[in-house]
Amino acid sequence: MEIPAEEELIGPLLLARSAVDRSAALRDDDEWLKRAWADDRSRVLVIHEGRTLVRRTGDEFAIELLGPAEAPPGPHYLLGVGDGGVAYFAVSAPLPGQGEPQTRVFNPVSPGSVPEDRAVALGLRRAGALLGDRDAGLLVYAVALEAWHATHEFCPRCGSRTKIAGGGATRLCPRDASTHFPRVDPAVIMLVHDDEDRVLLARGPNWPQGRYSILAGFVEPGESLERAVIREVAEEVGVAVTSPRYLGSQPWPFPRSLMLGFFTRAVTTEVRCDPHEIAEARWFTRAELADALASGEVRLPPEVSIARRLIETWFGEKLTGDW
Incomplete structure (x- = not known):
């Protein structure tokens, strides 16, 4: 595609x-x-x-x-x-x-x-x-x-109670004078597609039947976003991917993530799920996804999520069937 x-x-x-x-x-x-x-x-x-x-x-x-x-x-x-x-x-x-x-x-x-x-x-x-x-x-x-x-009420260096400063954008430690800033955790979220123009959707182990989304995971220390995409897909579903392409980002403050959205192409398609991360993962053509949404077999992430936007962008139009 x-x-x-x-x-x-x-x-x-x-x-x-x-x-x-x-x-x-x-x-x-x-x-x-x-x-x-x-x-x-x-x-x-x-x-x-x-x-x-x-x-x-x-x-x-x-x-x-x-x-x-x-x-x-x-x-x-x-x-x-x-x-x-x-x-x-x-x-x-x-x-x-x-x-x-x-x-x-x-x-x-x-x-x-x-x-x-x-x-x-x-x-x-x-x-x-x-x-x-x-x-x-x-x-x-x-x-x-x-x-x-x-x-983050306490200083990570000395344990003293910190004070709000900078109009709420920082906290100061009165004991060691250190300044602390809000933490943001970068996470990649990726739509995996293959050469047959199918999309890979997955269900988390604690999700109810029918709830599907795309894959995601946190960026590790010393890791680029592109390598995080490749590693997370391989770890979660055993699929090798290449050529991650960045599309956009949005905050997800639950409690402090920044979701960085990618498309990436699969070079292998056999799915081997890590049961700790993924309960099941399935390839869908557009027709198969449309049928699954119409029957209620599949429900997609809510409109507010970047996952929904990536899926709809691959599909080519707005979709229904929220979680």
């Missing part, structure tokens, strides 16, 4: 969108941060365990943004500056007006299942495909920062 260019991906990489400048030059300006936090025009996203409040008005979805004076107490982080000089922050705190049962149980399966004109707690996997560019970018950043701050 002819491998598409990055700009030919079918549909946007939904978690790679953004419309707010992260404004790194302002993070260490304490006076500006104080003024921005006191400015009634500033907007605050409340984040709690990866969820925020989302409101539907007609066919439009938006994050419930508050003014600084309305925001609940909690550590806050600068997300950036948008149109008109409006500063955006995230506050890590329980979501206003959300009881515990609704926060944990609400699990919409379609946009229409989100009640209109009432804010509900949604995580990024659900909300990412519903939100516009500005709000999707804000939520991805807020989820990533919240997860990092929650798990």
